[in-house]
Amino acid sequence: MFVSTLRSWFLRIGGLFSKKRRDRELAAELESHLQMHVDDNLREGMSPEEARRQALIKLGGVEQTKESYRERRGVPWLETLSQDARFGLRMLRKNPGFTMVAVITLALGIGANTAVFSVMNALFLHPPGMRHPDRLVALRVKYDKLGLTSIVVSPPDFVQIRDSKQIFAAAAIEDTDDFNYTADAFPERLKGAEVSSRWFDVFEAKPILGRVFAPEEDEPNANHEVVLSYGAWLRWFGANRNVVGRQIQLNEQPYKIIGVMGPEFHWPDPQTDLWAPLGLPPVAFDIKSTFDESYFAVARLQPGVSLSQANAYTRILVNRVIENPAASFAKNAGWGMFLTPLMDLIFGDLRAPVLILVGAVALVLLIACANIAGLLLAKGAGRSKEVAVRAALGASRARLIVQALAENAVLGLAGILLGLFVADYGIKALLIAAPKSLLPGAAVHLDSHVLLFTVIIGIAAVLFFGTIAAWHMSRIDPYSALQESGRSSTGSRGRQQFRSFLVAGEMALGLVLLVGTGLLLKSLARIGEVNPGFQPHGVMTAALALPQSQYNTPEKRSAFFSSVLDHLSHTSGISSAGAGLPLPFTGGNQSAGFQIEGQPTAPGSPGPHGDLRYVTRGYFTTLGIPLLRGRIFTDDDRAGSEPVVVIDENLARQYWPNQDPIGQKIIRQGVLDQTTQWATIVGVVGHIRFNRLAGEESSSGGTESSAKGAYYFSLYQQPAPYGFVIAKTTADPTALEGYIRETVREVDANQPVHDVKTMDSLIANSLGPQRFATTLLAAFAGLAVLLAAVGLYGLMSYSVAQRSNEIGIRMALGAQQGEVLRMVLRQGAKLAFAGVAAGVVVGLVLTRLMESLLYGVSPADPLSFVGAAVLLVVVALLACYIPARRAMRVDPMVALRYE
């Protein structure tokens, strides 16, 4: 039975097609039926007329028979639906103005949502280059007592995770290290990542050419292989497929290329050029190295293992370390390890701004839908007669609603298609506006998830405005609508009120977005006012890395930096030059414990701790870091002279409260430092903000308290093999790039300079996420207000057109033009104020959600609310002004003649 039902449905749907042929066939069949009946009647002796008449009566009306036959043949409601859609298409073609405004409005709303969702999709839902991102975790270390909340790990920490196979499917560590690559005459700087052998397994990434590292290659002296990134393969090897197996020179040592990764894989950094095995010596994994953290650790959880289970397991590992009496340091310092979702760690800063933007575009779409609903209602008023006729002819209410929805579905489809275009351009604009560090490569695009999302919101939008319009349409009373005889005036008042309600709602949502933008702008301004503790203007920075093989002694490194700085400071236009490591706002930071002479650290106590920097005299003078006591370094503070150290005010306050630290001696504590000597404090300088202007400090290593002190060693006494060169000018600092490159080339022709950036731009980059969120929110708020203004304009124009009779009468009775103008403006202002009032209430609730993005401004900031309200009311009055002028110009004679 079921099969026959299914079969008949199949045939009925088939019956929707080749209709004409089937109609002809039925006509022929009925005709032959009639003829046979007529033949029989004739045989019974009827007259030809009577024979035909009787046959027709018996058949019961050819047309009715055809109609009931047709209903059985196809699927009637499906046919009417397609009929309705075709009718809708015709209506849209007949009203090009309405269609254009509605489709563009809808496309803007849908496009903005799709673009923002595609960013969210690329960042959080389906980040490129990793499968099952929800199973990826980062292993982090914290020292509760030292103010370190989340830092990188040590090799022994990693070993514990790596060997817990029942919890972690794979684990790896990584250390970023750059390589000098010499191919032709010009040395290049390649961004490298030194990784343990299972790095790629953690991300389940496969090379497109060759292979990745074998475990035995991750050993000291065996680690001279590299895997190229897709970008590096294109740029330096011209996408040559024979590159695998080739030898290249990195840091003047031979490396063999063993593989090339696909374009979507670039972890840990979008700019990574190549990966090489870490090849750590066994001593690094010794238990004594537990507190020597410098590696970024990632792991993949086994399927079925939850994050909380893995974290519970990690706590057991931590307790095992803490309970070991030999590691009392761990207990006293509040040491611990924990797992955090990798996505949170990488994109955590972005989560709040992106969610805010998702909310903002949702509001924009809501406004767009309200606008279209308003337009449909206005159009519906013009069609009330048509609807009344249909209803009078027996169309049921459901039938009318279905018809209205089908018409709007056509509109929705057009909106979705155009919206995808808008989104495509929107995404491109987003990628341009986004700071490079923010979005990994070109991974944001329209994929199937995004398309599905777009279709869903498109349908939701059509249902939203379509239902409003359809409901109103179906409520038209045919009797009174036909009596109104098309003219006049105050009928359909309910509909007009509903439109006013929609417009006021749009105004309210627009206000919310304006307030949000205002709050972000104010925070950004506040952050910009934060004094970083140094003067970034006019400072140019450049990064250098000296190859170990060539610069293998401290003397050679000192000589290099000294002669570069000597050249630079004698260049005209450069007022001072310095060198140091690390540099503020470059993302790096380094901290280490130390010991104060005469205050031995109790065994197991964490002891004094601070940020550690190696700098020249010029680092202070070029950055304008103020000297508070004593002196800064001189050129005589070099190898062989008495070791000296400069501390900042925070460190002085923390460890020498109410004392003069000058003349005190400290020594750096470190596991691998063999040349440490006691150094005398010779000066105290001001504290500087290091990686963030506002809030907790952070660096690629982790986050820590911003009140932490710092101590500086002389770069010439402890010369690092890499560092930054900085130079200051009173003119445009970008002009210094050439000087710096030239100077370095003069000192060592094989030495590349990279990351040449002004200090101002480095600071501006640190504000990237805030600036990005602010720009986008401002754009969406602008769009929202524009749409709301269009809605208000439409409503007022319609209302003025409807009331032209009344206005004519008023003017004939002596109303002045100014009064008419004011009357219309008052009507618009009433709506705007209602919108503002509702918007303030909604805004007070919603802005609290963005508190984490705000700095130095309360979510209920009165200035932002008042400013947004004023702006909105002004826009509203402008939108009303054109219809109001039209009302003012109404000619009483013309208006009355219609009466």
Add this chain to the structure above:
Amino acid sequence: MTADKKDVWQGTLALMVLKTLETLGPLHGYGIARRIEQTSGDLLAVNYGTLYPALLKLEQEGYISSEWGVSDNNRRAKYYKLTRAGRKQLEREARDWAQTTAILARFLSPEELL
């Protein structure tokens, strides 16, 4: 005419069509209609027009099939014939019908009323 009555009528009409085709073999719509009228002893006044949707339904369900042919007096007509599935359906429907009428007969018989 309410939907209920129409359904009952259509149901019995389908059964009559199937039975007619089983008895007489391939037949055109007009012939089927005439035959039903004659068999009922002119008690049933068949509106011939209602027959065609019923024929279409039976065809869609696969119980009958149709093809164009020529009638006794040389008119082109569409001939319907019973399919194998239609034969089974007829048996089933006839059995159901017999059962229903038997039950109703028992209800309506004078003994039962006592």
